[in-house]
Amino acid sequence: MDINRKIHIPWKKAAAALCAAALILALICGVVLFWRRSGGVVPGITPQSLPDEDGVLTVCVDAGHGYSDPGSDSDFLGEEYSEKDINLMIASRLCEILRGRGAVVVMTREDDAIPADAEEGVYKLDPYMRTDMANGIDGIDVFVSVHCDSFPTNPDVRGLRVHYDSNNTKYTPGLASSIADSCREGLAEYGMPDPKLRMYVPTDGGVYVLRNIKAPSVLVEVGFLSNEADAALMLNEDWRNACAEAIAEGILKYAGK
Secondary structure (H helix, E strand, O other): OOHHHHHHHHHHHHHHHHHHHHHHHHHHHHHHHHHHHOOOOOOOOOOOOOOOOOOOOEEEEEEOOEOOEOOOOOOOOOOOOOHHHHHHHHHHHHHHHHHHOOOEEEEOOOOOOOOOOOHHHOOOOOHHHHHHHHHOOOOOOEEEEEEEEOOOOOOOOOOOEEEEOOOOOOOOHHHHHHHHHHHHHHOHHHOOOOOEEEEOOOOOOOHHHHHHOOOOEEEEEEEEOOOHHHHHHHOOHHHHHHHHHHHHHHHHHHOOO
16 A cells, blocks of 8 residues: 555545635625625626627626616606616617627616515615626626716706716726717707716715726716706607617727727
8 A cells, every 4th residue: 555645645635625615615705795785685687707709899788776776856757757767768778779789788687676585675786786797797898877867956957977987997088988979969959968077976876886897887877857858858768769879879989899
């Protein structure tokens, strides 16, 4: 019998067992951390592994708010719609357009149905969960979040705004400006003011998404729910489609597609 073999095999087995235990502990810690950050609710859409093919644009489209979180209130949308609905309609159309142009697209939410197993019937996607979803997409090139703005103390304020965060290591000024330029051209006939570029203020929770996603990221506020004219456009399907077309065109131009 080989003495070296007799001595070394138990040591190797012990080392393998220790490695396996360390891996399990790391996985448990990761799950606990995510659970705590997500408020104990596991998101309905898990990070996805997608083909990272050369020349294929991969985009994550985020429909803001949703589920138990309606977003901003508005006296001009009536009882049928809230901000989360407008966000989802535009984001869904944006997804269709980009896919039609050959892009790989993942949405952080595709509907507004609260999962049956949601704790106490409450289900939300916080910025941490949205960020984890986006960063779980292999080869992600662009992240765009669709929202509606609101300024109740000054209902005269209106128009589309493209927010960005230059502190993101993946920040490139071209994405935000390309979307703003495209929206300026694509929505001119609807009488909206020229779109504006805005640096996201650090006090807003949304800055976490823009700062921590591993791809160039923007948040598009398509208009002000507190403004009657903007709200009326959001209820107009033609305008919503034109808005999605303009955002898509801006993304595609930025990506050279």
